[in-house]
Amino acid sequence: MTNLQLFYDPPGVLRLTVDDERSYPKVALYQSSPLRRPGRFLSLLDGKSEEIALVPSLDDLMPESRKVAERELARRYLTAKIQVLTSVRQEFGVTYWHAVTDRGERDFVVQNLSESCLWLSETHLLIIDADNNRFEIPDRGALDTASQRLLDSVL
Incomplete structure (x- = not known):
């Protein structure tokens, strides 16, 4: 696979260098595959939202780039777990x-x-709100009875 180097420069701005030949000053990293397969099929987009590369797996990245990608995915797909x-x-x-x-x-x-x-x-629900925030119910059965009733009333 092509050598992809992901890094932040300045802090908070994701950049990409491909084979030490081409550099992209601002890129975005997205999960292309279904969310039930995290870390697979990652899409790197340039500042014009055009795809630069599709990475089959986080394992295909060098260790430092993998750490940066994991951090970026955790930031982008931050998920709050619903308790009640x-x-x-x-x-x-x-x-x-x-x-x-x-x-x-x-x-x-x-x-x-x-x-x-x-x-x-069957029991794990992901809810994406109007602002693209993610809320997760990891186990519907672990919710209290009142919460389950509320959930059932809309789904």
């Missing part, structure tokens, strides 16, 4: 949620449930 649902209501096709997460209480809005709520397994 305290309120869920629907109005005109929009769903308003209030939840207690591992990052504190959160209010969020989901515009299209069928596209924004993804079952990663």
